[in-house]
Amino acid sequence: MAKVHACYLNKSGSIEIVSNYFQSESxxxxxxxxxxxxxxxxxxxxxxxxxxxHTRQKVFIQYTRTLDDAFALTHESKHFMNYLPNKSFQEEIFSETSSILSELRLGEYLKQTSLKRATELQIKNILYDNYNSFEEIKRNLKCVRIKDYDHKEVNSRIKYLIGLLLSIYINRHIKLGNITTSGYEKIRDHLENMPLSQLAHILDIDINLDNNILNISEGGLLKLEDSYKLEMSSLFRKEDKCYEKCRNCG
Ligand SMILES: [Zn+2]
Incomplete structure (x- = not known):
């Protein structure tokens, strides 16, 4: 792992971090x-x-010279690797989940390095990004249950919200040991095309697709809400003095 200052990361530093992370996955x-x-x-x-x-087969990363670049590169690279033309509804609806989950797993990987503090701040930003409360997320998530899919793109915000909630839940339950390594690998490699009954079993959440409508049971939504709130509160208990410092020195 390159020695990088938490506040400054050049292109090759980001590439090295992301390369080591993907290598650690498989x-x-x-x-x-x-x-x-x-x-x-x-x-x-x-x-x-x-x-x-996808037309140019390339990822474009906003260069901020911070750890943010490594997270963005991980996210967009996962889109690159997962790309398929003519997506099914399931591939479409979970397309952000795979990418956000890889960001959170990059976070876990980096917490074992000298970048622990900067990583916690980064994860805080991902979790909090644009959303003020779980209620807003939940309101939006409910739309998926009534949304018809007619082979048009599913609203990208909805895809992001599903991704955010499921990824936080999955990452949390990997850490707690409730999702095994093989369960995680199935999700990581096959989320877009695995039978939803298998996903429901791994997550212990009643989730299914019926006529191109995604259904998550009330109990399932409560579990997602719980994990989101617990992860948020554990992150926001910590001071964030370094945050301002990092912003200013970029
Ligand atoms: Zn994305």
Whole structure:
């Protein structure tokens, strides 16, 4: 692992972190990422907003020279690796979940390094990003249950909200030992096409797809709410003096 200052990270520093992270997930992910680097499919620029462009087969990362770049690169690279033309409803609805989950797993990986403090601040930003309360998230999540899918893109905010809630839940239950390594690997590698009964079993949440409508039971929503609130409160108990410092020195 490169020695990087928590407040300053250049392009190769971000690439090295992300490369080591994907390698720690599996040799296959490590290889896919090294191919992206080798084929110059990663582009950093302060003027970009971070996204994956499938027509150009490239990820564009907003270059902020902070740890944020490594998280954005992980997120967009996972989109790159998962890309399929003509997505099914399940692939579409869970497309953000895979990417956000990889960010949270990168966070767990980095907490074991000298970047622990900066990582906690970063995770705090991911969890809190744009959302003031769980009620707002829950209100939005409920829309999925009544939404018809007619092969148009599912609202990207809804996909993000599902991703945020499921990823926090999955990451929390991996840490608690309630989701096994093999359960996690199934989700990581097959979330977009695994039978939902299998996902429901791994998560212990009643979740299913019926006629292209995603249903999460009231009990399931309560479990998601619980894990979200517990993760948030554990993060927000901590002081964040360094946060201002990091922002200012960027
Ligand atoms: Zn995304």
């Amino acid at each position: 040799t296959s992910y490590g290889f896919k990422f090294s191919e992206m680097v080798r084929q110059r499919q990663i582009d950093f620029n302060p003027r970009y907003y971070s996204h994956f462009d």
